Amino acid sequence: MNEERHGTRRSGGPRKAQEIFDATLDLLAEKGYEGLTIEGVAQRSGVNKTTIYRWWPSKGALLGAALIGARQLDxxxxxxxxxxxxxxxxxxxxxxxxxxxxxxxxxxxxxxxxxxxxxxxxxxxxxxxxxxxxxxxxxxxxxxxxxxxxxxxxxxxxxxxxxxxxxxxxxxxxxxxxxxxxxxxxxxxxxxxxxx
Amino acid sequence: MNEERHGTRRSGGPRKAQEIFDATLDLLAEKGYEGLTIEGVAQRSGVNKTTIYRWWPSKGALLGAALIGARQLDxxxxxxxxxxxxxxxxxxxxxxxxxxxxxxxxxxxxxxxxxxxxxxxxxxxxxxxxxxxxxxxxxxxxxxxxxxxxxxxxxxxxxxxxxxxxxxxxxxxxxxxxxxxxxxxxxxxxxxxxxx
CATH class of the missing domain: 1.10.357.10 (Tetracycline Repressor, domain 2)
Known part of the structure; x- marks a missing residue:
């Protein structure tokens, strides 16, 4: 697997990007898009909400980054x-x-x-x-x-x-x-x- | 078009089955499955709620009948x-x-x-x-x-x-x-x- 494929390298992001992406996809699978919130992702990943918002201003942007950057979909x-x-x-x-x-x-x-x-x-x-x-x-x-x-x-x-x-x-x-x-x-x- | 293809003939149902099916699919398109209710279908189609329940005991059953019986999907x-x-x-x-x-x-x-x-x-x-x-x-x-x-x-x-x-x-x-x-x-x- 090519390291360049990982989301943190490809699309930029905070240090714990993989944890954030994992939490995003897990919450999506459990609750659907309606139930997905940046607050929930913050809680699940243990990353501060404001840090997530600094990189991805909306849940659409965050999910977009997770789709391309997450290990789960590598x-x-x-x-x-x-x-x-x-x-x-x-x-x-x-x-x-x-x-x-x-x-x-x-x-x-x-x-x-x-x-x-x-x-x-x-x-x-x-x-x-x-x-x-x-x-x-x-x-x-x-x-x-x-x-x-x-x-x-x-x-x-x-x-x-x-x-x-x-x-x-x-x-x-x-x-x-x-x-x-x-x-x-x-x-x-x-x-x-x-x-x- | 073969008359046998119509929902009222094929799957049984009340006299205004087509109006009920149309209302079911319209509401589904507008509000999604979560927002679809038998009450809403009754209101939209002008058919009594209890009549609808007599034929289809749940919204899953009603939508199933509408998929096969509705003119819209003929x-x-x-x-x-x-x-x-x-x-x-x-x-x-x-x-x-x-x-x-x-x-x-x-x-x-x-x-x-x-x-x-x-x-x-x-x-x-x-x-x-x-x-x-x-x-x-x-x-x-x-x-x-x-x-x-x-x-x-x-x-x-x-x-x-x-x-x-x-x-x-x-x-x-x-x-x-x-x-x-x-x-x-x-x-x-x-x-x-x-x-x-």
């Missing part, structure tokens, strides 16, 4: 040597995020709140822009290996993979089946239509 | 003559649902609430099971035309298509681009990997 892109292996690893990460507590509660709370609060919405957009930037090397290597063409829409591929997991787990609330990851990646890479 | 599967055309029409329906008010507010509120309330979660599962049953003829015709094989996982195809729209619109909150629907269906049918 992310290292896979490098398995093949596009199929890398995409399966990426999809496994999404599946784990959505089927494990507290990250599944965090994901659903953030999603619901992001559509209500324009400020948080902007931070969620930053979070996803950050993720796709981290995922880009996977696609660059696949293009170099000749597994994808240069005009591939990598955002669309990630939307298809992550979206299938979201719909199956969060919306349909159905079990995944043990071959979900392999089938999903296989369909996105090779298509549903039979080869002629 | 759905007729496409029949364009080709799988590509049908899937593009299905994806257009999802995109319209997620980019138009109040249906986009309804969708996000239901999603957030379904994960918090096990009772509503069960009704949301029913809603999606109902949708996939309505979509099945699209896939049966494609198999009959030789466009798909019999072992095609139609739920996975719908999860990929609808999921890409959810992630792009609700999570990333990015514009779709005018060719989003065609590119997404094209990738799911033909795959991202270049043909060799």
């Amino acid at each position: 992310f290292t892109p896979p490098d398995t040597g093949s596009l199929t292996g890398d995409l399966e690893a990426l999809l496994h990460t999404v599946v784990t995020l959505l089927t494990t507590r507290p990250s599944s509660d965090i994901a659903v709370s953030v999603l619901g709140a992001a559509t209500q609060s324009p400020e948080l919405g902007a931070h969620v957009r930053e979070f996803f822009a950050d993720r796709i930037a981290l995922e880009r090397p996977v696609f660059d290597r696949a293009i170099a290996r000749g597994e994808l063409t240069e005009d591939t829409d990598l955002t669309l591929l990630m939307d298809l993979l992550a979206g299938a997991a979201w719909v199956r787990i969060v919306l349909r609330q159905l079990p995944l089946g043990e071959d979900f990851v392999a089938r999903t990646v296989g369909t996105v890479l090779h298509g549903a239509r039979p080869r002629t | 759905f007729t599967p496409p029949d364009t003559g080709s799988l590509t055309g049908d899937l593009e029409a299905l994806l257009h329906t999802v995109v319209t649902l997620l980019t138009t008010r109040p249906s986009s507010d309804i969708a996000v509120s239901v999603l957030g609430a379904a994960t918090q309330s096990p009772e509503l979660g069960a009704h949301v599962r029913e809603f999606f099971a109902d949708r996939i049953a309505l979509e099945r003829p699209v896939f049966d015709r494609a198999i009959a035309r030789g466009e798909l094989t019999e072992d095609t996982d139609l739920t996975l195809l719908m999860d990929l298509l609808a999921g890409a729209a959810w992630v792009r619109i609700v999570l990333r909150q990015l514009p779709l681009g005018e060719d989003f629907v065609a590119r997404t269906v094209g990738t799911v049918l033909h795959g991202a990997r270049p043909r060799t």
Whole structure:
């Protein structure tokens, strides 16, 4: 894991930024966005309220920083040597995020709140822009290996993979089946239509 | 539109079921699941509270019935003559649902609430099971035309298509681009990997 990925280094912040981010995400998972307050974060993290306000003037700004900076959501892109292996690893990460507590509660709370609060919405957009930037090397290597063409829409591929997991787990609330990851990646890479 | 699709016929209910369902979904869009009450639905629809309780003993049960029975969410599967055309029409329906008010507010509120309330979660599962049953003829015709094989996982195809729209619109909150629907269906049918 690259030290530069940590929030304190990347986005600036007080010395106990990780404790603040952890408290922010824990409270979000427990109480939802409505129940998240800077006062509650101060209490949980043991950091003075005024210190938190000095760095993040609102709970939207604080949650935005926590999404990108928190260890809990830290992310290292896979490098398995093949596009199929890398995409399966990426999809496994999404599946784990959505089927494990507290990250599944965090994901659903953030999603619901992001559509209500324009400020948080902007931070969620930053979070996803950050993720796709981290995922880009996977696609660059696949293009170099000749597994994808240069005009591939990598955002669309990630939307298809992550979206299938979201719909199956969060919306349909159905079990995944043990071959979900392999089938999903296989369909996105090779298509549903039979080869002629 | 098939009369059997209407909620009053399909799930039973009082004479003014459509007005009750409309009021339920409108209030959900305005106030979220927390703010939805049977009292509020009674007031908005002009139907006596005790009448509503007689048919639906809780707001979870009422919302479940409204999801499947409401005209606002009524759905007729496409029949364009080709799988590509049908899937593009299905994806257009999802995109319209997620980019138009109040249906986009309804969708996000239901999603957030379904994960918090096990009772509503069960009704949301029913809603999606109902949708996939309505979509099945699209896939049966494609198999009959030789466009798909019999072992095609139609739920996975719908999860990929609808999921890409959810992630792009609700999570990333990015514009779709005018060719989003065609590119997404094209990738799911033909795959991202270049043909060799």
